Amino acid sequence: MQILDGKLVAQARRRELQAQIAEFKKQVGRAPGLAVLIVGENPASQVYVRNKVKSCADVGIESWHLERPATLTQAELHAEIDRLNADPKVDGILVQLPLPKTLDETAALERIDPRKDPDGLTSGNLGLLFAGRRRVAPCTPWGVMKILEHYGVETAGRRAVVVGRSNIVGKPMAQLLLEANATVTIAHSRTRDLRAELRRAEIAVIAAGQPRFVGGEDFSPDAVVIDVGIHRLGGEDGKAKLCGDVRFEGLKVRAATPVPGGVGPMTIQMLLENTLVLARLRGH
Ligand code: NAD
Secondary structure, eight states: OEEOOHHHHHHHHHHHHHHHHHHHHHHHSSOOEEEEEEESOOHHHHHHHHHHHHHHHHHTOEEEEEEEOTTOOHHHHHHHHHHHHHOTTOSEEEEOSSOOTTSOHHHHHHHSOGGGOTTOOSHHHHHHHHTTOOSOOOHHHHHHHHHHHHTTOOOTTOEEEEEOOOTTTHHHHHHHHHHTTOEEEEEOTTOSOHHHHHHTOSEEEEOSOOTTOBOGGGSOTTOEEEEOOOEEEEOTTSOEEEEOSBOGGGOOSSEEOOSSSSSHHHHHHHHHHHHHHHHHHHOO
């Protein structure tokens, strides 16, 4: 079984991106800029945000890490976003999810100018994606496409099954595979016979958010299996261990992504790449 190494793909793309950003700076006279807004004190979010800020520095993107207390009101949050929408140095605005329960996530995301939305999650950008006029695609499914591309996995005419239908992963994933000419099925929590659907898949993307819930016997031996799930499970030694939606150890398929080291490292890389795409589109 071939291992599809997302960490390696992300590293290769990172070097390329560094060069592209150096070129952008030369032409435009400034660095691309990403503002990351975090509200409240979710420890996992803090780690993600720190990694994003560090990765920005690594490729030459200027970033601003804005921390606001959980007591922030919706109106104050919108005012912050409006200010960033108007700031000429800012090409991308990222509102770290989840927001505290007191805040409306959809309203906050929709407040972001779609031209400054490197996550591709505003309805403006999802609309363009589904209309076949993509500006930027959501980072995780876009990263999956780049893994398939890197390893030369043919998509045209192939039967692809996506498990999950969220706006962040499942739906845009299906659309991107469709754009790449696959024949796409979307399976979800109400699918009657998931195994039957999966057994037919030549490409299976699993994004159900259920730890280790599918495994070897669920796939055809020819399948390429992409595991989007990330779960932190307590190990026997008391240390948290990462696992995906797939029981990786029992897999006997053509190729598969591991967790960690598969889709995860690509997500942040695609965020950086999308920021440059938006900076270039703004063009000044
Ligand atoms: P979500 O909970 O919003 O959506 C899960 C989807 O899976 C739903 O549409 C549901 O219909 C479907 N589903 C749930 N149980 C199912 C079952 N038993 N059978 C079939 N379908 C089922 O989750 P999400 O935000 O789309 O994320 C999915 C997973 O991907 C999570 O584990 C999340 O942590 C992970 N994720 C990883 C990255 C990354 O960078 N690698 C990024 C985003 C999300």
